[in-house]
Amino acid sequence: MANNKKPQKHYKNKGIQEDVRELIIERIKAASGNLGISVGSEGYTKKEILESVEVGNEMGQEIMDAQMEYLRDMAEGKIHKDE
Numbered sequence: 335m336a337n338n339k340k341p342q343k344h345y346k347n348k349g350i351q352e353d354v355r356e357l358i359i360e361r362i363k364a365a366s367g368n369l370g371i372s373v374g375s376e377g378y379t380k381k382e383i384l385e386s387v388e389v390g391n392e393m394g395q396e397i398m399d400a401q402m403e404y405l406r407d408m409a410e411g412k413i414h415k416d417e
Contacts, residue, residue: 358387358401371397 362369362384369380373393378386386394407413 354402355387355390355398358398359384361401362387362397 362380365380367380369383371378371383378393383393383397387397388394404413
């Protein structure tokens with residue numbers, strides 16, 4: 335897995351970017367041990383996902399973007415638990 339760094343798109347303030355990265359890292363750490371994703375024909379473990387976000391490579395950036403979109407949707411009430 336390449337560890338090339340790519341700057342985060344959505345945050346100009348570096349402090350905010352690091353806060354967001356830490357939030358997402360903690361969310362991944364709290365996830366089930368069998369967390370994994372598939373991209374095309376490649377599968378990635380929880381450890382690989384965490385490493386990607388920590389180093390900020392392209393896959394890590396995509397994971398951060400997806401997590402932020404999910405959190406925004408939850409905050410806006412677009413995602414809710416049916417009762």
